[in-house]
Amino acid sequence: xxxxxxxxxxxxxxxxxxxxxxxxxxxxxxxxxxxxxxxxxxxxxxxxxxxxxxxxxxxxxxxxxxxxxxxxxxxxxxxxxxxxxxxxxxxxxxxxxxxxxxxxxxxxxxxxxxxxxxxxxxxxxxxxxxxxxxxxxxxxxxxxxxxxxxxxxxxxxxxxxxxxxxxxxxxxxxxxxxxxxxxxxxxxxxxxxxxxxxxxxxxxxxxxxxxxxxxxxxxxxxxxxxxxxxxxxxxxxxxxxxxxxxxxxxxxxxxxxxxxxxxxxxxxxxxxxxxxxxxxxxxxxxxxxxxxxxxxxxxxxxxxxxxxxxxxxxxxxxxxxxxxxxxxxxxxxxxxxxxxxxxxxxxxxxxxxxxxxxxxxxxxxxxxxxxxxxxxxxxxxxxx
Amino acid sequence: xxxxxxxxxxxxxxxxxxxxxxxxxxxxxxxxxxxxxxxxxxxxxxxxxxxxxxxxxxxxxxxxxxxxxxxxxxxxxxxxxxxxxxxxxxxxxxxxxxxxxxxxxxxxxxxxxxxxxxxxxxxxxxxxxxxxxxxxxxxxxxxxxxxxxxxxxxxxxxxxxxxxxxxxxxxxxxxxxxxxxxxxxxxxxxxxxxxxxxxxxxxxxxxxxxxxxxxxxxxxxxxxxxxxxxxxxxxxxxxxxxxxxxxxxxxxxxxxxxxxxxxxxxxxxxxxxxxxxxxxxxxxxxxxxxxxxxxxxxxxxxxxxxxxxxxxxxxxxxxxxxxxxxxxxxxxxxxxxxxxxxxxxxxxxxxx
Ligand SMILES: Nc1ncnc2c1ncn2[C@@H]1O[C@H](COP(=O)(O)OP(=O)(O)OP(=O)(O)O)[C@@H](O)[C@H]1O
Ligand SMILES: [Mg+2]
Numbered sequence: 001x002x003x004x005x006x007x008x009x010x011x012x013x014x015x016x017x018x019x020x021x022x023x024x025x026x027x028x029x030x031x032x033x034x035x036x037x038x039x040x041x042x043x044x045x046x047x048x049x050x051x052x053x054x055x056x057x058x059x060x061x062x063x064x065x066x067x068x069x070x071x072x073x074x075x076x077x078x079x080x081x082x083x084x085x086x087x088x089x090x091x092x093x094x095x096x097x098x099x100x101x102x103x104x105x106x107x108x109x110x111x112x113x114x115x116x117x118x119x120x121x122x123x124x125x126x127x128x129x130x131x132x133x134x135x136x137x138x139x140x141x142x143x144x145x146x147x148x149x150x151x152x153x154x155x156x157x158x159x160x161x162x163x164x165x166x167x168x169x170x171x172x173x174x175x176x177x178x179x180x181x182x183x184x185x186x187x188x189x190x191x192x193x194x195x196x197x198x199x200x201x202x203x204x205x206x207x208x209x210x211x212x213x214x215x216x217x218x219x220x221x222x223x224x225x226x227x228x229x230x231x232x233x234x235x236x237x238x239x240x241x242x243x244x245x246x247x248x249x250x251x252x253x254x255x256x257x258x259x260x261x262x263x264x265x266x267x268x269x270x271x272x273x274x275x276x277x278x279x280x281x282x283x284x285x286x287x288x289x290x291x292x293x294x295x296x297x298x299x300x301x302x303x304x305x306x307x308x309x310x311x312x313x314x315x316x317x318x319x320x321x322x323x324x325x326x327x328x329x330x331x332x333x334x335x336x337x338x339x340x341x342x343x344x345x346x347x348x349x350x351x352x353x354x355x356x357x358x359x360x361x362x363x364x365x366x367x368x369x370x371x372x373x374x375x376x377x378x379x380x381x382x383x384x
Numbered sequence: 385x386x387x388x389x390x391x392x393x394x395x396x397x398x399x400x401x402x403x404x405x406x407x408x409x410x411x412x413x414x415x416x417x418x419x420x421x422x423x424x425x426x427x428x429x430x431x432x433x434x435x436x437x438x439x440x441x442x443x444x445x446x447x448x449x450x451x452x453x454x455x456x457x458x459x460x461x462x463x464x465x466x467x468x469x470x471x472x473x474x475x476x477x478x479x480x481x482x483x484x485x486x487x488x489x490x491x492x493x494x495x496x497x498x499x500x501x502x503x504x505x506x507x508x509x510x511x512x513x514x515x516x517x518x519x520x521x522x523x524x525x526x527x528x529x530x531x532x533x534x535x536x537x538x539x540x541x542x543x544x545x546x547x548x549x550x551x552x553x554x555x556x557x558x559x560x561x562x563x564x565x566x567x568x569x570x571x572x573x574x575x576x577x578x579x580x581x582x583x584x585x586x587x588x589x590x591x592x593x594x595x596x597x598x599x600x601x602x603x604x605x606x607x608x609x610x611x612x613x614x615x616x617x618x619x620x621x622x623x624x625x626x627x628x629x630x631x632x633x634x635x636x637x638x639x640x641x642x643x644x645x646x647x648x649x650x651x652x653x654x655x656x657x658x659x660x661x662x663x664x665x666x667x668x669x670x671x672x673x674x675x676x677x678x679x680x681x682x683x684x685x686x687x688x689x690x691x692x693x694x695x696x697x698x699x700x701x702x703x704x705x706x707x708x709x710x711x712x713x714x715x716x717x718x719x720x721x722x723x724x725x726x727x728x729x730x731x732x733x734x735x736x
Contacts, residue, residue, distance in 0.1 A: 105534065364707055
């Protein structure tokens with residue numbers, strides 16, 4: 001890969017770019033991080049909305065005796081953040097380097113490799129902290145092995161892990177992390193204390209998002225925070241990314257070194273506020289009118305007309321790039337909460353949704369699938 | 385000779401003629417310095433890649449256009465050697481992991497870590513991070529996607545990803561959670577006409593608005609296809625006017641023939657005859673989904689209104705089968721047989 005890793009070539013290119021880029025001031029690194037990383041909880045008490053888990057962990061922190069652990073829950077709920085924060089509180093910034101081993105899905109995790117890595121790590125001499133350091137951090141006499149994203153480990157690799165866990169249980173603690181607890185084999189799961197990470201609920205997530213918005217100086221329209229939380233479906237990481245992008249989009253955040261002559265994105269009279277609409281845009285929410293239009297097209301009329309109308313609308317929606325899963329979710333909402341549709345029909349419609357969801361997960365063509373869904377709903381609405 | 389598609393490709397965000405608001409959004413992200421990981425999705429031919437290349441230029445300046453193609457060799461755990469091509473500038477690289485099929489995880493795993501661990505050497509680079517563009521991200525295996533998860537978090541000071549996909553459906557939730565989703569709609573027919581007219585002017589083609597409109601409509605809002613059709617019309621005709629016919633690609637013409645044959649006669653003999661043609665299409669690497677879809681939409685106008693929904697239903701059904709099964713031809717043929725059956729039964733009922 002000459003180009004990329006070759007210094008000379010890079011310097012040359014730097015020279016061609018030189019005049020424009022030299023002017024750029026050195027910026028503080030923190031500002032350059034995506035907000036999700038910038039606001040990753042630094043210690044256990046920073047972790048929001050997982051009160052039960054955090055209380056238990058804080059207690060073990062004091063007793064300094066840790067069980068093997070299994071964290072599970074949907075993406076962006078704080079699993080990785082929690083174990084990293086816990087490790088930091090146990091060992092402090094120095095000792096953490098030698099006492100904690102993190103293996104995730106980006107590492108080779110075949111049976112023999114995990115065994116080897118764990119063996120080497122477990123056998124490494126425990127470095128002893130100074131007395132002064134010990135005052136600051138508990139530094140318990142064991143090491144922690146984090147197996148993050150463990151649901152991507154094969155069953156065989158998991159089985160092999162059982163022995164390894166037992167062999168080194170005096171000097172190591174394991175923490176397994178996954179999204180789906182059912183993907184972890186029973187014998188392994190039963191050796192661990194389980195901690196469920198809940199999807200973040202309204203109240204708590206709102207608090208965290210508001211806190212970040214305030215620190216970044218982002219102004220939000222009334223209801224914008226609620227929209228943000230609703231669109232991110234309990235995933236705080238998503239919520240933070242949406243917030244950052246919305247802020248950038250409207251320029252609602254002070255970009256200090258912005259060129260004078262660069263385009264002004266937003267009218268100043270609008271006050272550079274993050275609006276509900278801008279958040280829905282970013283979150284890929286389909287506008288109400290579009291769903292409404294599809295629903296209208298599905299209403300019973302003469303057969304040929306229905307097909308025409310539905311097929312045209314669907315073709316447009318597909319070309320507009322709306323994701324099929326989003327269409328399905330929103331259409332489901334609008335059909336099921338529509339009081340004008342009799343229950344018998346709703347029952348039948350639900351069955352269609354179930355089938356369609358499965359097909360989409362299997363990777364079926366989105367255009368055909370959505371068209372089929374719409375025509376079948378239409379058929380049911382017509383009383384078939 | 386470069387194709388029109390490449391020759392007149394816009395090179396900066398300013399030059400993009402449609403979705404101006406999206407261009408502004410990308411610009412504001414590029415200028416902010418804390419650029420997030422992106423997942424860019426939209427139908428093919430909507431101009432995703434062009435837009436991303438323009439964004440890279442906004443991020444790094446013209447140096448990003450000096451690209452090179454490198455060939456790398458990766459080794460799997462079973463000691464298999466994989467050859468893999470990388471398009472790279474000093475600031476970014478572009479990869480298509482689906483080229484190596486099920487071994488994509490090895491590539492993603494090794495390459496990204498390597499990139500992440502080398503600092504941006506160009507001290508005056510506008511961004512501290514480098515970018516890896518991943519084409520056809522929706523074809524990444526689950527394992528490869530899982531391998532991206534912690535890498536995207538851990539190395540985010542040094543590395544940002546831009547994933548390109550036709551749809552988000554095959555992207556696992558943890559990856560969707562780690563990226564900002566950017567939807568790129570296909571241009572409207574009017575927008576396509578504008579691009580065609582502009583290209584035509586540069587080439588000195590005679591003005592033919594109605595022809596452009598016809599192409600835009602037939603392209604199915606696919607700009608790449610529209611430009612190719614536009615160029616083909618001019619290459620194949622001495623004199624191009626508003627009424628010049630637009631030749632369909634060979635494979636599409638063949639599908640029209642198949643559709644007509646299926647409608648004309650409903651018999652096992654006919655199925656056999658059609659099978660040979662379907663095989664032909666498959667051996668020419670026309671994707672099975674495309675075959676099924678195009679065939680379906682050619683059949684639809686030929687059947688009674690009352691049957692349309694049912695035909696779509698079976699088409700969707702067999703398309704799913706094609707995905708899940710291993711023998712494509714079985715399912716294509718089953719669709720043909722089903723179609724004949726449905727039409728036959730309908731005609732009996734109606735008392736033909
Ligand atoms: N409970 C929480 N409290 C505070 N911040 C959180 C919490 N959950 C998530 N976040 C934010 O989201 C980001 C991602 O969280 P984290 O990496 O812990 O998720 P995860 O549960 O490991 O997700 P995945 O299953 O996708 O790996 C953090 O950097 C932080 O900014
Ligand atoms: Mg995690």
